[in-house]
Amino acid sequence: MDKTNYKHMWVYVEHDGTVIHPVSLELCCEVRKLCDQSGDKLIAVIAGEIPNTEVDKIRDCGVDGIIDVSGTGYERYNTEAYTNLFAELCVKYKPSAVFVGGTTNGRDFAPRFAARIETGCTSDATEVVYNPETTDIEFIEPASGGKIMAVITIPTLRPQVGTIRPGTFKYIPTGRKAVIEEVREAIDFPLEEIRTKLLSHEQAAYDPEMDIANAEVIICVGDGLSDERALSRYRELAKMLGGKIACTRPLYDREILSYKLQVGQSGVMIKPKLYIGFGISGAVNHVAGVDAEKFIAVNKDPDAPIFHYSDYSIVGDMDEVCDAMIEALKAKAV
């Protein structure tokens, strides 16, 4: 394969018919930087109907082009139509890279269309860098439980496909280009070839406790937690500080908290004003998901790596420190 035949970087624009998923905007902003270095165009790919005001948000992220796909099969997400769409578009346009938001649905079809066109797919990079010497994108992510950082590339094949978790990159629109090339594509996917039929869709009642991505204060508990009962004091502290409870992966493994509360590379990315981590060692997989204005850590082990990431910390027993914080806050309140 001659890599030079493959040009431009694509971002898949995920939406629900009404609004664009934030991860698509984040990706446009980050991939813009890669394109500035590589000389590629940044192209957004949209399938299905969406209000023009929403597309404006994409235009404001400095895209050079938009491929707007209409046809049958895109009314609701399904593996078949979206896999087919990207397989077809990639064969026709030969992009150098395709970025897909690492949502449940993005992670559903991206690896599949990559397999169909026999190219490489990476997931959950926490950083992407363009290497001008090799002309490859370097997908950088923690590996081996965060003990090392691995650089992953797709050196001989194109397109380079990557899924990236929501919140990994910042949404900082650089403004609209004077010229945006907008092309329309009609690709019909036969409805009878969609192998899933939606019987019902239940919107989970919005549970503010689960919405940690946008919380201003996060009380994060780690594997240092003795048992489920000990959790109540952290809930109380969270309540007093107007924050929410989150956790590291072991607490999900121990079935104490939902994976939706897991912060990190393979969980939720958070950007609170205040983060207080209790009984957390500080694996890169976890801290990669924390972008906090104030980072506080409590751990009994003075050598815990988490102290490298914290602004302020206390070496001590997590429960004791939490109880003392609750007492002190109560005393203040009266």
Place this chain on the structure above:
Amino acid sequence: MLKLLVCIKQVPDVDQMTIDPETGKINRIGVPSILNPLDANAVAAALNVKETYGGEITLITMGPPSAEAVLRECLAVGADHAILVTDRAFGNADTLATSYAIVSAAKQIDHYDLIFCGKETIDGATGQMGAQLAERFDAAQITSACLIHTVDEANGTLVVERELENSTETLEVAMPCLLTMEKTHYPARMPSLKGKMAAKKKVITTMTSADIPDLDCDRIGDSGSPTKVPRTFPPVMPEPGIVIDEGSVTASVAKLLTFIAE
């Protein structure tokens, strides 16, 4: 009869891996290997289907010969057959090459109605394998499946609940279908003594690249893997912040709270 296939992986217990401070290389020696935790849930889901609707469960794993251990572990909880895809030629494979090898091997043995995977592994956590296996089996796929409501063998369909970020959808899907399983409704099974004894006696079908006619050797192992790791580096650790130590927990906490209030 329903033919069920469960894809399982033996993974290093990542928490026990260490880094050689001199070379910066990962030290895997002496690190125990375990069944990927979510694969135990995938096995449990397959067992539930078998117990309700009848069927036969085959396990498949690609890995070193020692991966036999996780096959035995899952045979002990009630799987019927096991395939070990093992060959140095398969080594160093990314998900694209691994999915090609596994599906090529499985197709030699049988045709499967339902294929189960874990949602992701603890070592790679790419969660990509399911979709790529499904593509190569030409099967429908339901990733992040949390509950199998019903299986209708006569109709060749099943009804599955799939978990999304803020919602769940219930889908009717045609077989063959691949499911990547969440653990919620399918806790890992514990083997009985009898199960363990029976598992020891079961025959594991070992397949090497030579056992797969028409295997395209350019598509397996390192040469078949488009993703590469040209380098690794130690994570950059920032300088430690301020450690508050005022002599007592109460005093330290008081000081901490003034920082928080700032």
